[in-house]
Amino acid sequence: MELAAVVVVIVVALAFDYTNGFHDAANAIATSVSTRALSPRAALIMAAVMNLAGAFLGTEVASTVGKGIISAPEGMAGLAVVLAALIGAIVWNLVTWFFGMPSSSSHALIGGLVGAALASAGTVQWSGVLEKVVIPMVVSPVVGFVLAGLVMIGILWLVKDGRPQRVTRGFRHAQTVSAAAMALGHGLQDAQKTMGVIVLALVVGGYHQGFDIPWWVILLSAGALSAGTAAGGWRIMRTLGRRIIDLDPPRGFAAEATASAVLYTTAFAFAAPISTTQTITSAILGVGATKRLSAVRWTVAGNIVVAWVLTLPMAALVAALAYWALHGLLM
Template sequence: MVLAIIVVVIVVALVFDYTNGFHDAANAIATSVATRALTPRAALLMAAVMNLVGAFLGTEVASTVGSGIIDPPQGIAGLVVVLAALVGAIIWNLITWWFGMPSSSSHALIGGLVGSALAAAGTVHWEGVLDKVVIPMVLSPVVGFALAGLLMTALLWIFRRAHPQPLSRGFRHAQTISAAAMALGHGLQDAQKTMGVIVLALVVGGYHEGFEVPWWVILLAAGALSAGTYAGGWRIMRTLGRRIIDLDPPRGFAAEVTASAVLYTTAFAFAAPISTTQTITSSILGVGATKRLSAVRWGVAGNIVVAWVLTIPMAALAAAIAFWVLHAVLG
């Protein structure tokens, strides 16, 4: 029975990873597609490959997700907690994808873990949630916005005498590299979250000791995320690429470089599971604000912020409901 539930948890975790991929595909390529630096299909293929590679670059974030957020009970009860967390995260991902809102799959998963643990009267590491989730959730968009604005201001000054057409053409080529870097950072961050949940299920079920990630878990998580990315999230891509601001190649490049830098820093230096969605969106807002404040469609940005704020509590609520249903069914 325990092994069967572990298999179910792994399958559902990979489904979450897949939804994460198509939900967050826009994070890596929306700016490049919007500026016509890459065609949509070429951009998706590049993002899928770089997501796959990025997933093999580290497991620090996986350890944070697996051991730093909740302590579920051992056995079937703990597996139901993990399964409910994944169901809650998937539900919120699908809702926000349907409405084209670039919410955070990472925070949906964290909210799911917290909600299912609370529903089960389990242990939540609130200090870990604060240090590794809430504080980075607040700081990363602020840092992304500020750094992107500074980088864009520097580029405007450096190329102030350049002719617009050759400049745009050059930055379109540069965006191929910056979009690849962004996709690599997405793979580094987001595949690890699924790895952490699978390892947590294995530990709770008694089939693994410690939180070192087995190679086959890395391979499964990387493959599911990459496949989901290639499927593409066109609704969210339109929001990020066109509805916030009309991007040009230099601004697209600056946004991607900034977001990539934030993703790598938080993963390697702090092992913090930050939101790639929030990072790239805030960077787009930062480069847009250098054009003129009115160039940013602040109403759309406000709707995105509302989705960010709601993600953790709503995913937690969905996971709590899922836990009560699963607990009733499985006893």
């Protein structure tokens, strides 16, 4: 019975990973597509390949998700908690995807874990949630906004005497590199979150000791994320690439380069599961503000912020409801 439950949880975790891929594909490629640096098909293929590669770069974030957010009980009760958390994250991903809102799959998963743990009267490691989730959730968009603005100001100073057509052409080429770096960072961050949940399920199911990540978990998580990315996320891509600001290649490059740098730093230096969505969106806002404040469609930005704020509690609520339903069926 428990083995079947573990298999179900792994399958659902990979389904979440797939929704993460198509939900967050826009993170890596929306700016490159909107500036015509890459065609949509080429951008999706590149993002899928780099997501796959990024998943193999580390496991620190996976360990944070697996053991630093909640303490799940062993056996069927613990598996019900993990399954409910995944259901909460998947439902919120689908809702925000339907409305084209670039919310955070990472925070949906963490909200799901917290909500399911609370519903089961389990233990939430609030210090880990505060240090690894809440503080980075507040700090990373601010850093992304400010740093992207400074990078853009530096670029504008460097190219002030250049011919506009030559500058545009050069940054279109540069965006292929920055978009690849962004996709690599997305794979580094987001595939690890699914790895952490799968290992948590294996531990509470009694099929794994400790929180080292087996190679097959890395391979499955990387493959599911990459497949989801290849499927695309056109609704959210339109929001990030066109509705916030009309991007040009220099601003697209500055946003992608800044966001990828933030992703690498938080993953390797702090093992913090930050939101790639929030990071790239704040970077786009930062480069847009250097054009002029009115160039940013702040109403759209405000709607995105509302989605960010709602993600943790709404995913937690859905996960709690899912846990109570599962508890009634399984216990």
